[in-house]
Amino acid sequence: MFADITLPIPFDSFTYLVPPDLEARVMRGCRVVVPLGKNKIYTGVVLSTHNNAPQGVEIKAIMEVLDERPVVNEQQFTFWQWIANYYLCPLGDVMKAGLPGAMKPTDEKALKASSRKRKAIKSDLSPSAWAGQLSPLSPAQQKAFDEIEVSFLDKNVTLLHGVTSSGKTEIYIHLIDKCLQQGKQVLYLLPEIALTTQITERLRCIFGDKMGVYHSKFTDGQRLEVYQRQASDQPYQLILGVRSSIFLPFQSLGLVIVDEEHEQSYKQQEPAPRYHARNAAIMLAQMFKAKTLLGTATPSFEVYHWARKKLYGYVQLTQRYRNMQLPTIEVVDTKEAKRKRLMKGAFSPRLIEVMKNALERKEQIILFQNRRGFSSFIECKTCGWVPRCPHCDVTLTLHKKTSTMTCHYCGYTTRIPERCPACEESKFVDIGTGTEKVEEQIAQLFEGATTLRMDLDTATTRAQFERIISDFSTHKADILVGTQMVTKGLDFDRVSVVGILDADTMLNLPDFRSYERTFQTLSQVAGRAGRNNTAGHVILQTRSADSDIIRQITQNDYWQMFCTQMEERQMFKYPPFVRLIYVYLRHKDNELLEHLADDMGTRLRAVFGDRVLGPDSPPVGRIHSLYIRKIMLKIERRASIEKVRQHLLAIQQQMQTMPIAKNLNIYYDVDPL
Ligand code: ADP
Numbered sequence: 001m002f003a004d005i006t007l008p009i010p011f012d013s014f015t016y017l018v019p020p021d022l023e024a025r026v027m028r029g030c031r032v033v034v035p036l037g038k039n040k041i042y043t044g045v046v047l048s049t050h051n052n053a054p055q056g057v058e059i060k061a062i063m064e065v066l067d068e069r070p071v072v073n074e075q076q077f078t079f080w081q082w083i084a085n086y087y088l089c090p091l092g093d094v095m096k097a098g099l100p101g102a103m104k105p106t107d108e109k110a111l112k113a114s115s116r117k118r119k120a121i122k123s124d125l126s127p128s129a130w131a132g133q134l135s136p137l138s139p140a141q142q143k144a145f146d147e148i149e150v151s152f153l154d155k156n157v158t159l160l161h162g163v164t165s166s167g168k169t170e171i172y173i174h175l176i177d178k179c180l181q182q183g184k185q186v187l188y189l190l191p192e193i194a195l196t197t198q199i200t201e202r203l204r205c206i207f208g209d210k211m212g213v214y215h216s217k218f219t220d221g222q223r224l225e226v227y228q229r230q231a232s233d234q235p236y237q238l239i240l241g242v243r244s245s246i247f248l249p250f251q252s253l254g255l256v257i258v259d260e261e262h263e264q265s266y267k268q269q270e271p272a273p274r275y276h277a278r279n280a281a282i283m284l285a286q287m288f289k290a291k292t293l294l295g296t297a298t299p300s301f302e303v304y305h306w307a308r309k310k311l312y313g314y315v316q317l318t319q320r321y322r323n324m325q326l327p328t329i330e331v332v333d334t335k336e337a338k339r340k341r342l343m344k345g346a347f348s349p350r351l352i353e354v355m356k357n358a359l360e361r362k363e364q365i366i367l368f369q370n371r372r373g374f375s376s377f378i379e380c381k382t383c384g385w386v387p388r389c390p391h392c393d394v395t396l397t398l399h400k401k402t403s404t405m406t407c408h409y410c411g412y413t414t415r416i417p418e419r420c421p422a423c424e425e426s427k428f429v430d431i432g433t434g435t436e437k438v439e440e441q442i443a444q445l446f447e448g449a450t451t452l453r454m455d456l457d458t459a460t461t462r463a464q465f466e467r468i469i470s471d472f473s474t475h476k477a478d479i480l481v482g483t484q485m486v487t488k489g490l491d492f493d494r495v496s497v498v499g500i501l502d503a504d505t506m507l508n509l510p511d512f513r514s515y516e517r518t519f520q521t522l523s524q525v526a527g528r529a530g531r532n533n534t535a536g537h538v539i540l541q542t543r544s545a546d547s548d549i550i551r552q553i554t555q556n557d558y559w560q561m562f563c564t565q566m567e568e569r570q571m572f573k574y575p576p577f578v579r580l581i582y583v584y585l586r587h588k589d590n591e592l593l594e595h596l597a598d599d600m601g602t603r604l605r606a607v608f609g610d611r612v613l614g615p616d617s618p619p620v621g622r623i624h625s626l627y628i629r630k631i632m633l634k635i636e637r638r639a640s641i642e643k644v645r646q647h648l649l650a651i652q653q654q655m656q657t658m659p660i661a662k663n664l665n666i667y668y669d670v671d672p673l
């Protein structure tokens with residue numbers, strides 16, 4: 001007997017011999033331990049057993065069977081295969097993402113540890129933790145709730161478009177409750193960063209031990225436990241989790257909620273599978289004939305477009321809970337202030353004034369600066385030399401507190417040089433403003449004010465992140481300065497002022513989505529002002545004060561923004577009007593890569609014609625010492641994905657059989673963000 005087994009490496013599957021004494025135990029969906037290469041072992045999942053001996057290859061035998069019964073169910077297999085096909089990656093990559101680390105031991109020691117852990121499904125919460133009190137819906141919320149239910153009668157997916165603080169979470173809670181009462185399971189997805197103690201506690205109070213939480217910052221053991229529980233006879237009825245929780249086993253899924261559906265972090269960038277958790281979750285729900293609710297204050301164009309086309313249902317919430325006013329957004333023209341030399345670092349006189357008043361009233365302030373570190377880079381004052389990463393095509397970011405410069409792509413870190421290596425002078429200027437510099441300027445401008453900083457440097461671990469949130473909500477600091485992180489669903493009572501220090505860097509990114517994104521991010525960040533009892537005031541600093549996009553942001557005019565941008569998208573053939581596929585090629589040797597990329601471009605054009613653009617070097621053309629080329633494919637929405645896939649894989653095969661392309665790495669990003 002033979003078995004086809006998928007391993008957590010970038011191949012679909014391998015065939016192994018099943019030793020006679022294991023024949024009864026090797027079943028589809030069970031994990032097995034197998035040798036690979038000279039002396040590696042892997043844990044794989046059995047896809048099938050059969051009697052077709054592979055020809056002309058040495059065949060190795062399965063060493064051990066880890067499970068008594070399948071740990072991957074049929075629905076998961078179907079889902080894995082869909083991900084592999086749609087996102088153009090081998091099944092092994094999906095399996096790797098699909099099972100928690102502790103289920104894929106790759107050496108003897110980890111194997112032993114995993115077999116010990118397997119017995120321990122513990123339920124440390126007593127059944128009485130099920131408190132089950134729902135706080136009632138407001139009339140506006142009730143109306144939205146009813147509309148969602150009606151919409152679900154004939155739509156599989158519904159968009160809940162509700163302004164910040166309209167009480168979407170409360171509506172989710174009522175929908176979850178109803179679904180659980182029908183004996184069905186619910187998956188509630190949140191972006192990594194928004195899954196805080198705040199939301200977990202709120203749901204825990206209501207759903208008690210019926211709820212399991214799944215987070216990538218959990219330990220291997222914790223994630224294993226949730227997985228095993230979901231595969232058991234007593235699964236959690238509600239999973240509150242981040243994008244990877246779509247891979248958990250479900251048995252009777254009835255509802256999927258994707259909160260903040262527009263969030264970019266739902267897309268896995270690296271490594272494969274480069275899936276979009278929202279889109280994959282919609283697929284997952286359909287496999288169960290379950291419904292999907294997408295919630296956001298600022299829909300992604302894709303979702304809003306499908307809602308307008310009536311493919312998705314659409315429900316709107318236009319007022320904040322308790323009719324709180326949306327914050328007023330005041331635009332400050334920094335071009336003018338700069339010309340008159342009135343700027344104090346990143347601060348305009350108006351922002352300083354508003355902040356001082358708030359501090360006097362003992363109110364809190366959030367400042368948003370979308371760049372971490374001290375400055376973008378340093379430059380030699382004499383000759384203009386700029387330090388760059390030796391492995392990537394980017395400048396090094398200055399981190400003043402640690403006197404270092406860091407590559408934000410590969411992590412390369414070095415000390416600030418004493419002298420310029422080009423001209424030996426020792427005067428440097430720093431260009432650009434990061435959160436660390438803002439923090440320093442606050443200390444100079446607002447004497448006595450206390451500050452917390454939240455970015456990838458200060459909130460490296462989940463505990464640090466939660467700590468900053470809890471310190472700020474208990475008013476241990478007056479000002480919170482941070483990157484994107486400060487925008488995510490945080491709920492602070494005493495924040496009356498939000499300062500957006502520089503809207504321009506985001507707007508000017510060379511990306512067709514930059515306006516959509518800026519609108520989303522700035523609306524989110526503005527929504528942090530004036531929740532609960534304080535009226536909010538947002539100061540938005542920009543050099544393009546009279547542009548359309550800034551006006552659309554200040555007037556919270558999503559519709560106008562959408563219409564203007566969609567015209568351009570249609571004209572230049574961008575999503576949602578077409579489907580984008582990026583083909584990436586990576587190689588150590590830049591010249592060879594250039595040649596191979598041209599070759600692949602030619603082959604692609606022979607099939608796809610002018611749907612092919614490039615090859616080009618992406619903005620960062622080298623990362624981790626590998627040069628990169630990108631070929632863009634714009635495919636019509638109605639085209640068959642399966643046909644596209646077959647063409648692409650055939651061309652990839654042709655490329656990779658050429659001896660000179662031996663070390664060429666080809667991968668795809670489908671629906672890139
Ligand atoms: P959103 O997710 O739409 O931004 P939230 O669900 O966080 O809004 O609600 C905003 C605030 O209003 C929260 O503090 C929440 O506790 C409160 N809230 C919303 N709906 C209700 C309700 N029905 N009863 C009591 N409080 C509510």
Ligand code: ZN
Nearest residue numbers: 380383420423
């Ligand atoms: Zn110099």
Ligand code: ZN
Nearest residue numbers: 389392407410
């Ligand atoms: Zn680097």
